[in-house]
Amino acid sequence: DKACNGESCPLARGFYDRLDAARSAALAGPRLDRATVREAALAHDVCPYYLAQELARWADVVVGDYNYYYDSSAMLYALTQINQWRVGVLVDEAHNLLDRARRMYTASLDQAALRLARNTAPPTLRKPLERLQREWNALKRAQTASYEVYADVPGKLLSAAQNLIGAVTDQLAEAPLSIDQTSLRFFFDAMHFVALAEQFGEHSIFDITLTTDRHAPRDKTSCVLCVRNVIPAPFLAPRYAAARTTVMFSGTLSPHHFYRDTLGLAEDTSWLDVEGPFRAEQLQVRVAGNVSTRWRDRDRSLEPIVELIARQYTAQPGNYLGFLSSFEYLQRVVALMRERNPDVPVWAQEPGMDEAARDAFLARFRGTDQGVGFAVLGGAFSEGVDLVGQQLIGAFIATLGLPQMNEVNEQMRRTMEARFGSGYEYMYLYPGLQKVVQAAGRVIRTEHDEGVVHLIDDRYRRPEVRRLLPRWWQVQ
Ligand code: SF4
Structure with a gap:
C-alpha cells in the first residue's frame, strides 16, 4: 500500500x-544472495x-531470472544502457526463453478488474475510466463469437486507454494513489497493455475473449482484451545488440532456424553442437508405434499403454516416470494401472502442487521402494529434475507433446505460417518434441546411468519426427 x-x-x-x-553490510559476507540483501536492508x-539494484552496480557477475534483462522494464538492461556497461549475457536453458518472452510481451485486461477500479478510483480518474468502459462495451456488443481476433488494436479503445494512463500519471505526479491493490494492479496492467498496443505489429495478435455464462447479465459477462505476442524476436533483438555478446545454452535448441526466427537471433549467429558425454548404449529408445495418443483415440490407447508399462516393470523392476499430455489423461491411465496391476506401486502428479508436495513426489524415487510416478509432460517434473542411477531407470512418454489445438493456438499457428511458412511445425511440432526430449533426458543424468525410454505414439515412426530426436539416441 x-x-x-x-x-x-x-x-x-x-x-x-x-x-x-547498508551496502557495506551486504558486501561484508562471503555470498551476496537474496537473504543477505534482505537482512542488510532490514537492518x-x-x-x-x-x-x-544499487548492489548490481558493484557486481561483476549477476545471476537472475530472464526478466531482469529481457522484460520490457528490465532493470539490468536499463542499467546497462544508462551506464554504458559492456556486458556478456549467458542464457541458461535457452529453449525456455521463447515462452517466457512471449509472456513478457503479452498484456491482457479483464473488464471485471476495470469495474473494481471504477468503484475505488479517486474522482479525477472516474471520467477516463468511464470512457474506457464505454469503448470496451461497444466492442463487446459488436462481437458475436466468444473468441475473435482483430487486425489491429481498435483506435478508440487504445485512445481511451492512453487517456486513462495520462490521467493516472498526472495524478501520481501530485501524490501517491491511495487505492486498493486490485485497482493498482489494473492501472499497471493498463500501462503494459498500452505500451504493447502502441508497438503492435505482425509479431503479435489482438484478440477479445468473452465468457459465455448464459445466466449472467450481458454487462456482467467477462470480457478480456489481449495483445498476445507470438514472435518475440523484434523485442529481444535490441537486447542482444546492447550486449557485447550473448551465449545461449540448451540441451534442446533445435532446429536452429526455429529458434533463430522466433528469438530474433542474428543471421550470423554461431551454433556450436557439443557432443554430449553419454553413449548410445546407455539408453534404449523404443517406439510403441501401434498406439495413437490423439484425443479421439484416447479410450483405445489406455489398455496398450498400461500393458506396456506393466510389461517393462515386470521385466525390470525399478523406478520409472510416465508422461501424459494432460491431467485428465494421466488420471485415466493411473486408474487403469491400479486396477490391472495392483502390485505395481504408482503415484501421480496433481494440479497445483506446492513445493512440499513436489518434494514428496520426488522423494519416492529416492527412497527404497520402487514404482512408477506419473506426471504431465511440460510440467514440474519434466525438466530440471535430477534422478541419478537407480533412482530412475526409465520413462514412458505417451504423447508427442503437441500444444492443445484451440482457437488461440490456431491463431498463433496462422501467424507463424504467414511469417515463416511453417505454422504447424513452429507452433506445434517443434515445441512438442522439445518437451519430449527434455522429459526423456531425465533418465540419463551421468555417464554411469543406464535406462530405457518408451516413445508411445504411431507418429514416432515418421521421419520428420525422428529427425527432431537427439542424434546420439539409437531408436529401436
Ligand atoms: S514501496 Fe517501493 S521503496 Fe517502499 S519497500 Fe516497496 S518497493 Fe521499496
Whole structure:
C-alpha cells in the first residue's frame, strides 16, 4: 500500500543517507544472495529492492531470472544502457526463453478488474475510466463469437486507454494513489497493455475473449482484451545488440532456424553442437508405434499403454516416470494401472502442487521402494529434475507433446505460417518434441546411468519426427 517515495514509504525515506552502511553490510559476507540483501536492508531500514539494484552496480557477475534483462522494464538492461556497461549475457536453458518472452510481451485486461477500479478510483480518474468502459462495451456488443481476433488494436479503445494512463500519471505526479491493490494492479496492467498496443505489429495478435455464462447479465459477462505476442524476436533483438555478446545454452535448441526466427537471433549467429558425454548404449529408445495418443483415440490407447508399462516393470523392476499430455489423461491411465496391476506401486502428479508436495513426489524415487510416478509432460517434473542411477531407470512418454489445438493456438499457428511458412511445425511440432526430449533426458543424468525410454505414439515412426530426436539416441 505504499509508493516508492519518501513521503509514502519509510524504506524510501532517507534511503541515500543509509545506503552506504547498508551496502557495506551486504558486501561484508562471503555470498551476496537474496537473504543477505534482505537482512542488510532490514537492518538499515532501506528498501531491499532498491538496495539490490544499487548492489548490481558493484557486481561483476549477476545471476537472475530472464526478466531482469529481457522484460520490457528490465532493470539490468536499463542499467546497462544508462551506464554504458559492456556486458556478456549467458542464457541458461535457452529453449525456455521463447515462452517466457512471449509472456513478457503479452498484456491482457479483464473488464471485471476495470469495474473494481471504477468503484475505488479517486474522482479525477472516474471520467477516463468511464470512457474506457464505454469503448470496451461497444466492442463487446459488436462481437458475436466468444473468441475473435482483430487486425489491429481498435483506435478508440487504445485512445481511451492512453487517456486513462495520462490521467493516472498526472495524478501520481501530485501524490501517491491511495487505492486498493486490485485497482493498482489494473492501472499497471493498463500501462503494459498500452505500451504493447502502441508497438503492435505482425509479431503479435489482438484478440477479445468473452465468457459465455448464459445466466449472467450481458454487462456482467467477462470480457478480456489481449495483445498476445507470438514472435518475440523484434523485442529481444535490441537486447542482444546492447550486449557485447550473448551465449545461449540448451540441451534442446533445435532446429536452429526455429529458434533463430522466433528469438530474433542474428543471421550470423554461431551454433556450436557439443557432443554430449553419454553413449548410445546407455539408453534404449523404443517406439510403441501401434498406439495413437490423439484425443479421439484416447479410450483405445489406455489398455496398450498400461500393458506396456506393466510389461517393462515386470521385466525390470525399478523406478520409472510416465508422461501424459494432460491431467485428465494421466488420471485415466493411473486408474487403469491400479486396477490391472495392483502390485505395481504408482503415484501421480496433481494440479497445483506446492513445493512440499513436489518434494514428496520426488522423494519416492529416492527412497527404497520402487514404482512408477506419473506426471504431465511440460510440467514440474519434466525438466530440471535430477534422478541419478537407480533412482530412475526409465520413462514412458505417451504423447508427442503437441500444444492443445484451440482457437488461440490456431491463431498463433496462422501467424507463424504467414511469417515463416511453417505454422504447424513452429507452433506445434517443434515445441512438442522439445518437451519430449527434455522429459526423456531425465533418465540419463551421468555417464554411469543406464535406462530405457518408451516413445508411445504411431507418429514416432515418421521421419520428420525422428529427425527432431537427439542424434546420439539409437531408436529401436
Ligand atoms: S518497493 Fe521499496 S521503496 Fe517501493 S514501496 Fe516497496 S519497500 Fe517502499
